[in-house]
Amino acid sequence: MILSGAILLGLLALWVVAAAFEAHRLGIGLRQAFLYLPFRLAYRIDDSRLRAVARAEAPVIYVVWHQSRLDPALMLSLLPEQTLHILDEEAAKSIWLEPWRELARTITFNAKHVFVSRRLVRVLKGKGRIAVYMPDEVEPDVKTFRLYRAVGRIAAQAGARVVPVFVSGGRFVHGSLTPRQQAPRRWFPKLSIAALSPMTIAELVERSGGPSAITASNALFDRMAEARLAGADLDRSLFSAVRDAALRFGPSRTIVEDVLTGALSYRRLLTGARVLGKRFEAMTSPGEAVGVLLPNTNGVLLSLIGLSSAGRAAAMMNYTAGPANLAAATQTAAIRVVVSSRAFVEKAALADIVEAIEKAGARLVWLEDVRAGVGALEKLAAALLWRVPIARQSATDPAVILFTSGSEGTPKAVVLSSRSLIANAMQAEARVSFSPADRLLNVLPVFHSFGLTGGAILPLINGVPLFLYPSPLHYKIIPEIARKARPTIMFGTDTFLAAYARTAKDDDFSSLRFVVAGAEAVKPDTRKTWRDRFGAEIVEGYGLTEAAPVAAVNSASHGRDGTVGRLLPGMRKRTEPVEGIAEGGRLWLSGPNLMTGYMTLDRPGELQPLADDWLDTGDIVSVDREGFITISGRAKRFAKIAGEMISLGAVEMMVTALWPEHNHAAVAVPDKRRGERIVLVTTAEGVDADALRRCGKQAGAAEIMIPDGVVKVTEMPLLGSGKTDYVAARKMAMESLGLGLAA
Known part of the structure; x- marks a missing residue:
């Protein structure tokens, strides 16, 4: 009996020492480390990327892919204690999660009310931290995507940085929220926590590039997808x-x-x-x-x-x-x-x-x-x-x-x-x-x-x-x-x-x-x-x-x-x-x-x-x-006619709308007067230059877009991929028009 007690005390002391080491390593509280340790040992968790950004300068929103029932327990253990966790109703009431819920403040997720509340904006403006758990859907429906809009709006109003978090392997644990036929269960698979660097909504929108930046909700959605990608092991053969x-x-x-x-x-x-x-x-x-x-x-x-x-x-x-x-x-x-x-x-x-x-x-x-x-x-x-x-x-x-x-x-x-x-x-x-x-x-x-x-x-x-x-x-x-x-x-x-x-x-x-x-x-x-x-x-x-x-x-x-x-x-x-x-x-x-x-x-x-x-x-x-x-269109699939660039792909779309049951290829051939002209290679029998002009005018197409030559073929040349073979189509047009193969 004494020996058993001594062994238990020894194990407890070892656990406390290990928890103290984890607390120091991760910069978290001792209670958090004590409850995190069993996950760390059982799932051999790689937490290095979360550790690097967990204490990002507030205000900050941690947006977590919610794949399994383990996710709230892991985040409650690893994120700063002052973080406010917004849990779904199941996590908020789960008996087994009770010890972890005591580690930080939590409120119950309510899709109809919680995200329209100004309380979250006030929390963030007061240098606060929030953890939001998003459904594990790569193609979210309208209701789910409202959450992206809401989180994006809250982050923008509070000037908060966003940290996406994805637990790689979480879909395959017992306790996964994904149906078994879509994600077979495994006992204690290795988990890796992917967390991306903090960025504000304004920064996410700005980096989208192009002449006009994308919307805030799409910028957040894209950033979450990047976290999912970051959780994949790309360094493999x-x-x-x-x-x-x-x-x-x-x-x-x-x-x-x-x-x-x-x-x-x-x-x-x-x-x-x-x-x-x-x-x-x-x-x-x-x-x-x-x-x-x-x-x-x-x-x-x-x-x-x-x-x-x-x-x-x-x-x-x-x-x-x-x-x-x-x-x-x-x-x-x-x-x-x-x-x-x-x-x-x-x-x-x-x-x-x-x-x-x-x-x-x-x-x-x-x-x-x-x-x-x-x-x-x-x-x-x-x-x-x-x-x-x-x-x-x-x-x-x-x-x-x-x-x-x-x-x-x-x-x-x-x-x-x-x-x-x-x-x-x-x-x-x-x-x-x-x-x-x-x-x-x-x-x-x-x-x-x-x-x-x-x-x-x-x-x-x-x-x-x-x-x-x-x-x-x-x-x-x-x-x-x-x-x-x-x-x-x-x-x-x-x-x-x-x-x-x-x-x-x-x-x-x-x-x-x-x-x-x-x-x-x-x-x-x-x-x-x-x-x-x-x-x-x-x-x-x-x-x-x-x-x-x-x-x-x-x-x-x-x-x-x-x-x-x-x-x-x-x-x-x-x-x-x-x-x-x-x-x-x-x-x-x-x-x-x-x-x-x-x-x-x-x-x-x-x-x-x-x-x-x-x-x-x-x-x-x-x-x-x-x-x-x-x-x-391809840059090479444009014709330069009298100094104006005309998309050959757009010409094909116009012709296809008129004769959809046939195959068409618009190609550019040399023209001494205007530099180039457009010729239509087609399998349609009833197409000629006059018909093209009449139909082009009815479609509202500019005169310069209308092909002024037609080459009829029995079969459109194709590559093995199914694409039109434009090299062969242009060659047919050049030969048919007696232009040779120059240019």
Whole structure:
């Protein structure tokens, strides 16, 4: 009995000493430290970022993502004792939370009254501190968004600084407020508290950039999304991110499926990737670029993750680009080895592509041969070591090399690090609502950045089951696949989505919650068709390969038809004036998702980094008061006619409104008198110059916008991504008009 008492006293004394150490380390009271210690030990909490800003100069508002029942207890333990905590009714009445509620002042949250009270403004003006707990919704509804407006208004009136706080991993603890099917529970996962530096509402609004600053509520909303992004671990390789997802969501969880080889769990995916990775390691050098010439099947993901595990960069080769472009890509990225499949090459009739690659100096490695040579010991070792990377891992090393579409010229190699790719996936996760309860259908090829990041990496590292289909051009088959696979999310382009709708039955896409569209503008008819027939909203975004690729996106809470949405969290923009364009300017971007740099054919294998971390997108845009971006067109997609800049994209929109069932491309060709003139390349039969002039006048278009030449084609040239191939379209126009190929 005496011994037991002595042990208990000893443990208590040790607890007090540890609490005293925590109190000194964190600058909090002893009672706070005493109650914080069990959380610190059980969840191995990284609190360094909160510690750095917790005692920011008052007045200050701590705006906390409320993910679990632990959040109020953690904040009551860690924030200064004089902080007034605004708790929801459950937290205010919870019996287990009683010891923590005694650590500071609390009031009960009442959405109808508390935020219209002037009391909070008075508290803040008296150098006070407030902690507000916001619902964990990346796409808040109207009622929830009122809280952002209220907090923004209070902060502005009191001149208070705002400190966003996000507890990374909080969604997965027992006590999470997220349904289990969306966030599987784990016992004592490691938690990390992300807290951003204090900023006033005025400072948040001012830094939004552009000719007009965004509203205070949107500035606060964006800052909260940045805190969510800050809670993500971006300093991982692609392999490590997929491995961590396997451990979080369960190694036996089915994560990817295709129409050829069936379904793979995380464990089988990583086991197979390790087998391939060991073979890739033996035939290449560390950091070397290895070509991947494969369609959307399980094999392409096995190769991608295997290369990441082995410390090699995967150069995703566009097999629709033609022999000359593939040869150029091989030389540009200094590729010595290309991974492919004999069955794929034969079925897709790519013998000329293979020949061009070999002539460019690379050799083909066939997956069929690799698999046939794998022995039982290799399989056993891979099964035991599936969690372990083969080579040293670094988030900043090149992970993927993609090639620009070449829609306006010679393709360049875009080098993306693991950090860029993971950042972009997590930026999307902080803006668009999806979860492991969803199912994603990806028909976009992974040699395209949209299909790679959005359609493969994002679901893999977020536990979203993925169904891969090898070609977006199978317009009749894909609706049938959707009817069987029952996806809730789908990726596509306007061209492809319009084609699927023409062949689909009304119930083929009925399982979809939304469709993410990019690469080209979504036509109003396409949006209406998918909304009316399938009940699916098309979420339009904007991206470019150099941004890995998504830069802006619409969402349920922040969506506006005709725009490409608002910038993703963590990104910054600036616009530069363009001569001849009155509204908007040339868009420049900065952010954690930007590429490492280019490789070009004249400097093969040599990385050319961004000069100052800013990327010239080459797009002309305008930005409204709420941050929505409207694309006027590529700078190269403007015609300069008699000194005036005319958007070729706007011309296409005008023509499409008149003949929506056909495809159109407006191109600029040389004109001796006015510098350039606009020619319309179209699949429509009834379009001629006179018809264009009549309809243009009826639409109120300026005379200078109306094409004065028409070239009719049976089929619009497209790139593998589904974009219009403007190089080919302009070539058709030049040849048809007898202008040659100059200029």
